Amino acid sequence: MKQVHIFCENTRSGHSYPMGTSLFEISKDLDIKTKNTVCGAIVNHQVKELSFCVVKSKKIEFIDVSHPDGIRMYIRSLIFVLYAAVKEVFPHVELRIQKGISNGYYCELNGLERVITDADIFEIRQEINRLIAQDIPFIKKGMLTEEVVDLLIKQGLEDKAHLFEQQGHLFTSLYFLGDLGNYFYGHLLPSTGYISNFGLVPYFEGLLLQIPTPADFNQLYKLEKLDKLFGIYQEHKDWAEILNVSTISHLNNFTLNKRGGDIIKISEALHEKRIAEIANLIHERNGDIKVVLIAGPSASGKTTFSKRLGVQLAVNGMHPYQISLDNYFVDREKTPLDEHGNYDFEALEAIDVEFFNQQLIELFEGREIQLPKFDFNRGKRYMNGDRLKLNKGDILIIEGIHGMNPNLLPHIDKKNTFKIFISALTQISFDEHTHISTADNRLIRRIIRDSKYRSYPASETIKRWPSVRRGEDKNIFPYQENADIMFNSATLYELAVLKKYADPLLKMVLENQREYIESTRLLKFLSYFKPIDDEEIPPTSLLREFLGGSSFIY
Template identity: 45%
Template sequence: MKRGTTMVNLNINGNIKTYAVKNKEQGIRLSDVAKDFEDDYSGYISLAVVNNELKELTTYIKEDSDVTFLDTKNPDGLRVYTRTLNLVFIMACKCLFKDSKVLIEHSLSNGVYCEIHLGRPITEEEVAQIKEKMDKIIAKDYDINKTIYSKKEAIGIFESIGLYEKAELIKYKDEDSVKIYKCNNYIDHFYGYLMPSTGYVKTYDLFKYQDGVILMAASEEDKRIPQKFIPQPKLASIYKESEEWSNLIGVDKVLTLNKIIESGKYGEIIRIVEALHEKKIGQIADIIKQENKRIILIAAPSSSGKTSFATRLCIHLKVNNLNPVSISLDNYFVDRAHTPLDEYGKMDYESIYAINLERFNKDLSDLLEGKEVQLPKYNFLTGKSEKGEILKIDENQPIILEGIHGLNPMLTSSIPDDEKFKIYLSALTQINLDDHNRIPTTDLRLIRRIVRDNQFRAHTAEMTIMGWPSVRRGEEKNIFPYQEQADVMFNTACVYELSLLKTYAKPLLEQIDRKSEAYIEAKRLLKFLQYFVELDDLSDIPPTAIIREFIGGSKIVH
């Protein structure tokens, strides 16, 4: 060993690899280590976990450590890759259209929907110019340098370059430190991590879509080709509607929400949100009445507020002189001994084959024919199906079915499509942190679930986070493929709710030990929640509000 050289032992994916470090004070850079392991990953390495802490590839390791690299097949790794792609896109737009406003809006069909506000619609030719400029920025391989400043310093920097909204949002951060990234004279703040340079973006696509563009990152199946875009016009439409709602309320960013809460004027916002929900549910009930639909199917991913929505829809249907009955799909589970297994060998209660489809369809058909039916009741303690209530419905009396398989044609294969009315729910975030930092819909649902599980199921935040990947796999398989088959979509999100949920979620997330497998995810959620001013006054939230399903105090969910 040469004089002055220090050996650093890294336990990488269970294998010890020793590196000679010439400068002990500096250490060895993770991006250099990652090059030795690129062939071990099918995706692009974009991040690392060092001693159970997420670290950017620009990080230097000075001592023996446990290291796991994350690639674009990992959710955290894909987020970093996509965020870096967003940066390249923003830089290209700013180069081509100096005074443009670039908005990173929301996810759509495995991609990200963005808008470039020029005071006029963007053209296909201009989108091609943006892509060409992005390719040049990637080819130049500009370094992405991160510097940590105090809040006061960061605010001064952004004010000096005219980014006053970004400067003002930073004032609300709980932590005093602020990351500022600089790339080829472009300066920005992201609450998440980035890759070391623009050249790390190897695969992407960009194309015009509606009023904006879609950015597609590397696909999970093959990193050399971009994600495939599958048009989702109904989902895009509900996002557009949510954006219009936000504009109506006057809350499009966290900054404006914070100011409203600080001013004490949040009561009106809550009442407007509730009125919008009530109006839309009433409109859905009117369509069902007008079209004389017998079977109402409600499907939604986890923590979308299915139970509250279904109850409120029942009320509106009764106002329309209908008398709906509700049947729980859970009671049609096959006996536990016959439950299918997932790829990990565990009982897969989210598989459609966990439901007795033959009996379910026969019972539905018999009910619609006016016959008396002995419904099953599933005993979750014994894992067996037992005899439930006897049900007979009147002519034209609708049946409400809510569950993850609601839109899957297999569920109601014996019922003609013209007798079904299909509703898809989701909690689509209506506000973002700022123009360049979006809040994923999945994060909102996870925070809802953390709060609800703690309130009503005695689960810790750690337990909920650890079970979330399995929930997400079930959604990808059983819900999302069918969402565009819905007759209507309904967004259950409330524009103010993250400020409200922060009060409940923050202490739960802070309880997670640094050694826990859930620690990294908890820390990530806390990072973006810190920008929200807490809303702890519940007096304006009615007992029928969907958010009550998660925080408690609901009069319609038991």
Template identity: 40%
Template sequence: MSDYTIRRYRQSLLLGLIGVVKKLFPDEQLKIAHSILDGVYCELHDSLLSAREVKNVEDHLQNWVHADQAIFSEPRKDHLYHCLIDDYAINTIYPPLERSGTLEYFKLIHFPPGFILLFPNANHSEMISPFVPPEKLSATFSETQRWLENLHLSQVQDVNAIIAARSSQDLICLAEALHEKKISSIADRIFEQRRNVRVILISGPSSSGKTTFAQRLSTQLRVNGLRPVALSLDNYFLSREETPLDANGQYDFDSLQALDLPLLAAHLNALIKGEDVETPIFDFVCGERSPVGKHMHLCPDEILVVEGIHALNPCLVPSLDRNQMFKIYVSALFQLNIDDYNRVSTTDVRLIRRIVRDNQFRGTDPERTLAQWESVRRGENSNIFPYQEEADVMFNSSLLYELNALRPYAEHLLISITPECPHYKVAVHLLTLLSFFHPMDISTLPFNSILREFLGGSTYDV
């Protein structure tokens, strides 16, 4: 299934879920809170759900699917979709499918105080992935949710009201202060373990702000008396003729086997022992290593910082003592929703970031970025998300005002996409999503903000 079809499939299941919950719990309100694994976490506003109740919801949703119910929807002028489920009127930002009978692949998992609705695996449309409780990811979402609730911010309209009151600087200060506090806390944890930890490994999906995070973490490590030394996994690529091929016969640069793993392991072990090594420098133009590498030596007060998509994969350097590694997962876990039924997808937030960044710094038009996105997503599902719970700590790089700040930049680019473009529907969806966010002035945005990685003006070389 294409990414757009997957969105419609999921929206249809969510509509069925809303109808079932309204029947079973008429005095309650369902909240579709946030994405998690291959699904979404949901809960009731005022009640805890038992495992038996969740199973009952699943059975009723399965009956709705088997009944092959028609799903009525029509587009509105504002590009939302007006849907009817058992006489309940619901507005959605994704169009549903026409009937429920095609929605046979799903599963509900009791996850107190609510549940997770699991969708088919993005890479295998007829399979529900085995459920492994995402304890660290869930805790990160919960922490952000509590913070937003303490600020009395739960939906997009709350942030819009602050911007309309000309108090956007308060939003910027609060969000940036939270980032700095979390980064400082991570640096403190690493410093406390400095006798053991010699390598920091950072990973996360596309457009999560990993580069700026690594720079800001390095600054905090220096404040603590440690000297970070960057080591790029990109320099350990194999030559083109040794690179594995994907199912389409193309070079699979996202594969772990595209890296020279024995050389990487040998260099890391040698550096930790205080030995000198000559690390490679990869020339991406010719697809070969440069004849001369870079000499490196790790002093006692220095610590390696390694960033890359495979950084959390246990098979990257299996010979390295786990106690000598500190693993960090970075992702933009945006949690301000439009309303209880329409959440803002973290994937959409990252895509909007990437569209703006690619155009600003890489001269890439939005059509090309959209064309590459499905491949990017496949790589993330195969190489990043399965290992996120390997992290010692997770950092949420989202900023509660970021779509307000990104809107003028992204809107200008997305409007240029014409109906003839195969990605026009996705562009329209992103424009619809952005329309809920009041634009804001970014002139006072700090130069070390993660958002500067996408908008420009960063104090770091990103």
């Protein structure tokens, strides 16, 4: 029998196997040891399931659930099992995975028509445990798309069925767990027995599916009741449902019916209305509020939001002045170091908090100050002659990642501040069971912006992204509930617009680059959207910060 050569990254060694040998067989033969059970592999920088059979020479790296793609496989498989369990316990109830929150997944049981009880949750959890104990394989089958669509509609998964229908493929892959078919836009674990830890708890009016931490799979993420974040999610979910654009297939219908412009106009109007409402709230407290603090994660649109808020404050007769926290960095030699000995520019200690507070106090007392400027090349702060004095009706807008951190303004009375947290909380889902990650939305925004304004290739942005996310988890998200108001910068239509800009950038990532794994995943994700032209997006839109064509000066 013909032999194929493979190089295993885990053992750093080459081997030959008969053509058609599965990754599972290779992992057993090589006795691959990982922190947790091997659940898949990276083959020539593409994610593959253990059932994948090798027919050509390949470079293989076996992964477990501590790998980003391994945990994705785990989550998809767990959601499939949850779906099967709900189907068994409540045959006439529709499970909907609404959003990612508190490092878990918020679920609703549509059609239950009563409050979910602890007994309900216990029964579902028991059924999940029964399915796990049976170690049932997830079977992938290629089928005629029309057969897949019919099967999904019979199971009540109409949004998923319509999305498959819109793709126009003759054949489609579907996964089966027993007689139940489903699809989660990515790879699954070999079987239910690979699921080792999960949680299912009441959360607001639904359930929270909890997942383990990749660092320690015996531990679940800590449960947090994020009232403000949940509230903003629900508000935008209501908007999406009113407009009937809660899933990709709904959005595609607008595009296919040449109504993409309608969604753009409505989305932008909702943004403008919300920003005006926030400005009105600030104006109502004009006697007290002297500083508006704006914070949020990378690529959330903070800068454009700040400028649009300034316009609305001006409409209310106020005079906004924008100050950047970046100009209050300590000199380079005083910058704290991270655990790797590198400068930690995202730590609060990288900001001269005392000097910043001193200047604010002087401004509030009616004194004139010299505004600092930071020279990033020299790593030094200096005064360039710009001066500022606040008069009646003047208000400061300060944008920076530490805006929600209570230690930023230890000497300023809380009644003098108004805090706004901004993030791109994606409003639509793939379908009934698959939400769209807000981090993916922001990553795509950043890839486009980095290419346009910094000449970074997509591979460089993808490479830096894990570090960006770690910084957000440490310095931004823990303080988001301190906000007075949250603003969602995502729009219903944006991924259909971003697709045109992101696709060519992602296709430039080469197969021999590690970032090819992520670029391939994002390309597949965007492939489900029918493109919307951006010509109707106004020059004041938050999206213009990433696409270009903004009327604001940055």
